Amino acid sequence: MSTTTNGRSYKAQKVIDRMGQKLTRQMVGSLAACVHCGQCTDSCHYVLSNPGDPTFAPAYKADRIRKLFKKHYDWTGKVFPKWVKAGTVQTDEDLEELKDIVFGKCTNCRRCTINCPMGVDLATFNRMARGLLCHVGIMPEGVEYVAKEQWEIGNQMGVLKEDYIETIEWQEEELQDEMEDPNARIPVDKVNSEIVYVINPREIKHDPRSVLDAAKIFYMAGADYTMPSEGWDMTNFGLFNGDDELGGAVAGRVYDKVEELNGKKLVISECGHGYRSTRCEGPNWAKKDIAFDSESSVITMLKYIKEGKIKVDKTKNPGSYTFHDSCNNARSCGLTEEPRELLSLVVDDFREMYPNRAENYCCTGGGGAMSMAEYRPSRLKSAKVKADQLSATGTKTVVTSCHNCVDGLTDLIGHYKLGMDVTQLVNLVANALVVDEKIEENRKIHSAETSATAAQ
Amino acid sequence: MEKHKQENFHCEDFLSDFDFWTVDVADKLARDSDISGGLTESHWKVIMYVRDHFMKYEKGPAVVKVVKDCGISFKELCDLFPCGLVRGAYKVAGLPRPQGCI
Amino acid sequence: MSNLLHFSSHTLQEIALVFMATVYFMRVRWFLKWPLAKERQPATGMGDTNPKKGARYSVGKIAMPWAMESSRNKPLMYAQFVIFHLGVVAAIGLSFIIPYGPGLLKSAGLVSLIQLLTGAACIIGVFRIIRRITNPYMRAISSPDDHFSLVLLTGWFAFAFMAAPNNISSGEGVMLAYFMLTAFFLVYVPFSKISHYLYYPFTRTYLGRHFGRRGVYPLKRTPA
Structure with missing residues (x-):
């Protein structure tokens, strides 16, 4: 794995840098506004079908992306990074882990979005995170294959x-x-x-x-x-x-x-x-x-x-x-x-x-x-x-x-x-469809045409 | 057969290794795909066509090719493989699960 | 009243307020610098809504617990939310009433109301602390800030409850603690999740405009 001067892999650095270019105000709002109230938890089919596993909770998944935002783009998060769970990605393995969350644990269905009291649109910044990974070649094989075909x-x-x-x-x-x-x-x-x-x-x-x-x-x-x-x-x-x-x-x-x-x-x-x-x-x-x-x-x-x-x-x-x-x-x-x-x-x-x-x-x-x-x-x-x-x-x-x-x-x-x-x-x-009349009509036209041709 | 199940199958359906396919495997896959009464000559014609196409182009053939080149109607294809082209013919022919909205 | 209490309830509050306003100003300016995603798509849906209507609905959801499954199915959680936030309003109000309009507290009714709200909010705060620690889902999504903010707020409610009668005959301890805590809050809040209300109008409006244009907000449904 090649690394940059700060010891971070090139890919990880690229993901962080590119995030700054892809963030919109709507996403920044969604990333800054979560209060971890947990109201979204029960809205996710992954949570409902996997009782007892909090790693499927929308807020938990969102925090895997949010931590990067807080660490690298939110200046208030820089004051006490650990205090607000700001974090980074350092290695390519970290990116693979992120891939398993943004592609493997969320279908971007937006059910949590409409159930969030704060109006956090997880699906939108989850898609943004997918795009960051995809940009450095990290995505499920099948997705890569289909994208290539397109x-x-x-x-x-x-x-x-x-x-x-x-x-x-x-x-x-x-x-x-x-x-x-x-x-x-x-x-x-x-x-x-x-x-x-x-x-x-x-x-x-x-x-x-x-x-x-x-x-x-x-x-x-x-x-x-x-x-x-x-x-x-x-x-x-x-x-x-x-x-x-x-x-x-x-x-x-x-x-x-x-x-x-x-x-x-x-x-x-x-x-x-x-x-x-x-x-x-x-x-x-x-x-x-x-x-x-x-x-x-x-x-x-x-x-x-x-x-x-x-x-x-x-x-x-x-x-x-x-x-x-x-x-x-x-x-x-x-x-x-x-x-x-x-x-x-x-x-x-x-x-x-x-x-x-x-x-x-x-x-x-x-x-x-x-x-x-x-x-x-x-x-x-x-x-x-x-x-x-x-x-x-x-x-x-x-x-x-x-x-x-x-x-x-x-x-x-x-x-x-x-x-x-x-x-x-x-x-x-x-x-x-009610087609019988139409077919009957076509049959008549067709037989009339046939007999006309025969008469010639 | 059963002991190979885990490593050679994507979960419970498609074969993950094209070369693992044998006539016995095809019979087993046929049973999984709602084909009762075993594989007939008509089935084999489609299966071998699909396999041949995959070996040449690394993807399954479009349904129009199967129908035209095997000389059957779409209805006949569905009668032979009730689960359809992909979950029926591709699967029994030992193709991996195709990508995309499938 | 001692000099210390006077300082705490006036000068200290004012300094803290100015600090808070400054950070908030910087914060909003920073936020508004991010580019707003432009929506080019023609409207979808039944044509019975639009971005404006969607935005009003979206912002208004705070008072429409039936409009969101997460609050509709948990009415107790919603009631808690309302009381907890009314408690905040009462405690903040008190921090202004005591130094600038203490006469108002001669009304026993107002004191009782503030005590009712802050007292109830304090009890809910305790419940929320327990929930955040014992519920595995809540624990998994909580940061130190979440825990600290909640504990702090709950404690602050308790002091507000005790400070509400504005009576220093039996000592100034409670009042001092309440104002010191309030000042601390004003400085701490802009850096913590408690500042979420700053974003609320933005996030909800943006989402509402987006869903309004697409015919999704106001939500339609057939109840079970």
Whole structure:
């Protein structure tokens, strides 16, 4: 380990120096204001699932970062450093320890933030700390891998452009078959469209059903939309690894493409962190004011139903459903009412989960935790409170508007053997679509065309 | 098999060492992935395709590749691997857990 | 009244107050020098709120125990918080009343009120000391400053309780101790966590503006 003249490792020195550049007044307020009242303790799913272990307490975790602030940036902390628990990082091992806390013991879900009487926003400076570590190359391997894919290939799963296009063409064929309309399209790079629809690479790489479902909804609504050939990944690991540069680059790619295509509105598929990154944080990271509108596909789908552009039949979705609010959607973007309204329109038996909306518990896979294999056992153990919350609803299916939550919940449902299914609103809306008349109509047109061709 | 479980698996599911994979391991993984009735020829076709792709590119294939190159429909793929491409086919083929929102 | 007591209750307090104000001034100036993070994102949410409304709600949360799960589920903790802080107000008030408006203490009602508040706050202080030491979660997050501040404050409440009648016929000890302690506080507080109230308006306003713009504050929920 190379060290600086003061005996501190270069990396540790860099983390300390960079902290001064990354601190904002909001963060300084959060770092200075904590009174260690302990009110946040019970708000954290890690605490609730690991009784007796105070190292999971939000204030305890926050203090691992706060001590650096007090020692190096808060002059009152310099008067009696030990008295206010000011401290430093000296070695690379110290940084590894910090990594295990900021990445491994917190999903940045912000539940403690809304439960802090002083208004301390731990999640925000926890993300800042992640960024400091990431800057000196210290982060979970999986996070590093995904960030690299986003930098280099432009999407978090390294999906090649040809695979993306081929998948859309494939789904277009499926759409044509299902709707019995050879003219049905999933347009790519169509300029001047009302809607530019961006998705999570997972939908291309692993399970394209949601692409088809969305296409069906757009088709039935007669929407003027397109999917972009570049900048189509609305997810953003910059939110997770705390790297504003990555965040700005990934979101910037999406914005640039929308502008290039002269799209009127950006519609973001159901993904909590993607929505937050692309809709809310992206302009801050990219330092760019966005001229076009953007919204969650949940809002788009709800509008289609309310405006009568699509018809749905809720009897097509039998069974009981509950709704899980994604942290990023609910606690950071206020997207809580529209998904409920939409869900109530497409299923008959919707039962609320408690606590809900902005007070909901994290799916326990948030903040990039799904990509951190090393913390997986602890993550699943810490999902106990979420498992209890899910099973208390007595429902068969949990609906969520977040791909990451789908996977986080699927993992814990398997681990705790809850026997529940996880689905998203796009699947339920597509399934509830009233399509028979349209197909009948297409069939008539098609047979008329065929007989006209035969007559010639 | 059981005694290797700890060091070769990321917790209870994906294999952590691609080279540890054998036909027996695949059978065990198949049982963990809700595949009842054992692995058939159709399963093996997908499994070998996925393994081959991983050896070449160090990542699993996109679902469109699997479907097109193995000549099956998406529905057939889901019937073969009820847990889906990743938690089903990738897992039985001995791939490590992929990174990202998965 | 002895010279010492007069000095303690007047000059010493004034010096300490000036010191406190100076440190606070420097502190706020230092705080405001940090760059404010700019929010560029267009508003999210149902359109029924905005940064201003969010900020008002956020600052007002102090008086809305139902608006936060952590206080909603622990009403006793909230009641303690209120009494403890009213005790602080009473004890501070007393330190001004005795030197500058002792006539007010002829009202037995006011004396009783101050004694009620400081007495109750003192009991709560003792409870809080015990909780901070015995509860493993509280112990883990506590610094020496947290313990010291709490012990000091609890002791100060006790002296304020005894000093409230402003009666030196049976000796000046209590009054001296109360004013010395008050002076010490004024000097110590800017460096300790007790100065949290200085940040409260800032942190809560910033968070409220942020959550207001995003449609999160005021919180919506369906109660169980």
